[in-house]
Amino acid sequence: MIFVALLHAVNLGARRKVPMADLRALLTGLRLAEVRTYIQSGNAVFSADPETDLRGRLEAALEAQFGFPVPMTLRTAHEWREAARGCPAHLRDEAVVVAFLRDPPDPGRVEALRGRDVTPERWEVVGQQLYQTVPEGIRNLRLSAAVIERHLGVKVTVRNERTVQTIAAMLDT
Template sequence: MTGMTTVALLHAINLGAKRQVPMADLRALLGDLGARDVRTYLQSGNAVFGAGEAPDLRGRLEGALAERYGFPVPVTLRTAEEWREVATGCPEHLSTEAVTVAFLGAVPHADAVAVLRGRDVRPERWEVVGRTVYQTVPVGVRNLKLSHAVLERVLGVSATVRNWRTVQAVAALLGG
């Protein structure tokens, strides 16, 4: 991983009074773990950084966050290249509407995707692409039938969701 640019997505932080992780603290914590040139976007746990030799970076970051804040913070990592693929890979049939992106912890099993396809979530539309779910948001995020919790439960993998604007803004932080 020498010199690899990485994106870290912290799950479910800064949404309420009890799960606060200040971005300055996140930048410092990542620096303590050997990350370089750490930049964050918004207050929702999006960090871009250079990673050196960092075996089990995700596990070490999750452990350090739990130790510092006293609650578990799942983390999803993507390389810069993987992020760029997500930022340019929204299926065309979904790109005419507002879209959110769920970053999955693993590729979901085909049987789980089939179960998800069996759910009536209209007017929402969605597509699984590898470890990513692109989803339209026709009636607003708060009214989603295919919520973050449903994705995790039905697909059997961890997920963290970002809106399309955030996906694009992090892509801009990555440059190139």
């Protein structure tokens, strides 16, 4: 089965460095096949046999290798393709980022988040993704990853639309 792994908050500054060559070597050493990475923000595509706690095994190996916890979001190739196609039409008139939720959000918490005014941004949760417009640029988001995590109670990692679509294309090659 093909998986996409998204590492949370790596390579953003001087700390929490995870070189992609080292990530590929680590994943290959864990007997994952066809390991590929995309850009320096911690995106990996690989083949593996499905197992009960693949994410936990990978997170433990990452922490042992790099010396700090590295939360990870996993999607199957099928789930990734759905996410790549899943942006609601009413958001597509602007630049969009996708916040990948590590776990399913509680519907009550999603509704509570709707009460937060993040104008001019618009957003929608579809499955385990939060699609969000970025009219003032990603650095100026009012609905940041930290705000999403705090309100929804799940770990989040954000990728821009170009990254999402590029990884989807990688799945077909």
